[in-house]
Amino acid sequence: MxxxxxxxxxxxxxxxxxxxxxxxxxxxxxxxxxxxxxxxxxxxxxxxxxxxxxxxxxxxxxxxxxxxxxxxxxxxxxxxxxxxxxxxxxxxxxxxxxxxxxxxxxxxxxxxxxxxxxxxxxxxxxxxxxxxxxxxxxxxxxxxxxxxxxxxxxxxxxxxxxxxxxxxxxxxLNLKEFKDLRQPGKSSNKDDGREKLLLYVGRLEEYKGVQYIIQSLPELQGFRLRIIGKGPYEAELRNMAKSLGVEERVEWLKDLSRKELLECYADADIFLMLSSHEAYGITVAEALAAGTPCIVAKGSALEEFVDGRNCIGIENPVSKEKVAPILMKIKKKGKKENSGIDKNIxxxxxxxxxxxxxxxxxxx
Structure with a gap:
């Protein structure tokens, strides 16, 4: 055809x-x-x-x-x-x-x-x-x-x-990409005292909710954030990080190779996608396939990933007051083992x- x-x-x-x-x-x-x-x-x-x-x-x-x-x-x-x-x-x-x-x-x-x-x-x-x-x-x-x-x-x-x-x-997903990427050994059953790496991947638009992660950082000692992507909201996000005094704990990346992106998924302790509306959520699927637990905003297709174990949902409207306590709770308990690729992926x-x-x- x-x-x-x-x-x-x-x-x-x-x-x-x-x-x-x-x-x-x-x-x-x-x-x-x-x-x-x-x-x-x-x-x-x-x-x-x-x-x-x-x-x-x-x-x-x-x-x-x-x-x-x-x-x-x-x-x-x-x-x-x-x-x-x-x-x-x-x-x-x-x-x-x-x-x-x-x-x-x-x-x-x-x-x-x-x-x-x-x-x-x-x-x-x-x-x-x-x-x-x-x-x-x-x-x-x-x-x-x-x-x-x-x-x-x-x-x-x-x-x-x-x-x-x-x-x-x-x-x-190209599931073969993730076969050797999953790292069960990096999980722990308690807070091991090391700095936790948060990850966001996607367009930098206001509706994506990256601002709530940045706004939470002043209350999240022991966390740093890696942002991968570009878009019209980037300048405002950078100014926000600077005004909150957390710019040194935020890393900005873009135009990565596929190999580099996959390694970022695997290196992260927690992936966040707090978007107010999504038809699917492919970056969430990729993070889960890489063995990285996720936090997502409820109220869109992202909610279909929520299982209470590998993926936790936050009620809309999202705010820093909702994000920070969940991240601190996860840090205290330690990173849970991702139990496997979602059968729906x-x-x-x-x-x-x-x-x-x-x-x-x-x-x-």
């Missing part, structure tokens, strides 16, 4: 949607399909076209104020000029999926929304109401809607009444195979 994957951003940009599209695209190529990723580059610094691990990547310049929207009507024009068996659009929260739905021609149209109902800022959240009209068009034109979590599936069925089209196929090979089957089902 000739398959077009449409997404706002793609590798070397990082994020949940970027990872999802990259992993399934490369596996679909290995399965014998012709795959193009059609995406945007608001910076204009990346290659217009290139082949990455067998995947043809085409980037159009986009208008993306505040790293949002990724307005690129050229995607519509391009799709209208080319024939595909499958057009698979990703991310409700940006315009490329809308242009893909209009430019589908005779192709089977599959939509993975990565939907969490809210915008990433108060202003973007306000824009969600008028955007809902465009969103309904995308859903109406889709032959199937692939949801990455039960939480997302319920939200979509409630907001868009498309239950007949929805199917749940979660995100995955799938390998990308299985995810890709399920998506391929969905393509065939929709096309027939």
């Amino acid at each position: 000739k398959i077009a994957q449409i997404c706002p951003r793609y590798s070397p940009d990082i994020g949940g949607v970027e990872t999802h599209v990259k992993e399934i695209s490369e596996r679909l190529v290995k399965a014998g399909h012709d795959v193009e990723v059609i995406t945007t580059d608001p910076t204009g610094k990346l290659k217009r076209q290139e082949i990455m691990n067998g995947v043809k990547v085409i980037r159009f310049r986009s208008f993306a104020p505040g790293n949002a929207y990724y307005l690129a009507p050229q995607i519509y024009t391009y799709l209208k000029k080319h024939d595909y068996d499958i057009i698979h659009a990703h991310s409700y929260h940006a315009f490329p999926a809308f242009f893909a739905s209009l430019g589908r021609r005779n192709a089977t149209f599959v939509f993975t929304p990565h939907y969490h109902r809210h915008g990433h800022t108060a202003f973007r959240d306000l824009l969600h109401k008028p955007y809902r009209f465009l969103g309904k068009i995308i859903f109406s034109r889709a032959d199937s809607v692939i949801c990455v979590s039960e939480y997302e599936k319920k939200l979509i069925e409630s907001d868009f009444e498309v239950a007949a089209k929805t199917v749940k196929i979660p995100n995955g 799938m390998d990308w090979n299985e995810v890709s195979a399920r998506i391929e089957k969905q393509y065939i089902k929709d096309k027939n």
